[in-house]
Amino acid sequence: KQEVTQIPAALSVPEGENLVLNCSFTDSAIYNLQWFRQDPGKGLTSLLLIQSSQREQTSGRLNASLDKSSGRSTLYIAASQPGDSATYLCALTGTASKLTFGTGTRLQVTL
Amino acid sequence: GAVVSQHPSWVICKSGTSVKIECRSLDFQATTMFWYRQFPKQSLMLMATSNEGSKATYEQGVEKDKFLINHASLTLSTLTVTSAHPEDSSFYICSVLGISGELFFGEGSRLTVL
Numbered sequence: 001k002q003e004v005t006q007i008p009a010a011l012s013v014p015e016g017e018n019l020v021l022n023c024s025f026t027d028s029a030i031y032n033l034q035w036f037r038q039d040p041g042k043g044l045t046s047l048l049l050i051q052s053s054q055r056e057q058t059s060g061r062l063n064a065s066l067d068k069s070s071g072r073s074t075l076y077i078a079a080s081q082p083g084d085s086a087t088y089l090c091a092l093t094g095t096a097s098k099l100t101f102g103t104g105t106r107l108q109v110t111l
Numbered sequence: 112g113a114v115v116s117q118h119p120s121w122v123i124c125k126s127g128t129s130v131k132i133e134c135r136s137l138d139f140q141a142t143t144m145f146w147y148r149q150f151p152k153q154s155l156m157l158m159a160t161s162n163e164g165s166k167a168t169y170e171q172g173v174e175k176d177k178f179l180i181n182h183a184s185l186t187l188s189t190l191t192v193t194s195a196h197p198e199d200s201s202f203y204i205c206s207v208l209g210i211s212g213e214l215f216f217g218e219g220s221r222l223t224v225l
Binding site for chain 1: 117145154155156157204206211212213214215216217218219
């Protein structure tokens with residue numbers, strides 16, 4: 001059974017800092033990995049999708065990497081802003097297109 | 112990307128009543144939709160996989176008679192919480208499976224059962 005863990009569970013950084021969120025998983029047989037953000041009481045917003053054959057994806061200030069052999073993915077956020085404050089979830093698509101979510105990292109970017 | 116609409120965004124009901132939540136794929140024909148539930152401060156948990164024209168596949172521990180899922184068309188899936196109780200109060204989110212394997216999510220529906 002796939003288990004997905006995110007570290008840290010919560011993170012507070014001052015505006016402008018670069019930061020890294022970590023996602024680790026136990027089963028490397030995946031089709032893809034996605035990073036989402038969730039604002040309180042809202043649905044998920046897809047940030048980046050990495051196919052299993054890819055190593056990284058970039059979108060604006062976000063960069064996500066995937067290392068299947070070590071069972072890890074990282075989300076790098078450059079020059080953080082208060083608007084980046086949210087919960088970030090990684091999720092893996094395995095067999096039958098089922099998605100397994102990580103535990104989430106709650107990010108607070110302070111002024 | 113696909114636009115997914117959920118309705119209602121929030122609902123309050125009395126214990127024992129049934130509540131229907133709709134999930135629409137507005138610009139994409141979705142053969143597969145997923146329903147998730149999220150309790151406060153917890154991650155999303157998959158409840159069931161909804162396949163157009165066939166019965167939904169439920170995850171272990173999810174009561175299929177309590178959470179009725181209907182996927183009658185390529186653009187609409189519904190989740191009906193039957194005889195709702197306070198412990199069913201949660202945030203319900205649907206998602207649509209895109210061609211590339213990417214998931215597109217609705218805004219979610221917050222259910223409060225009194």
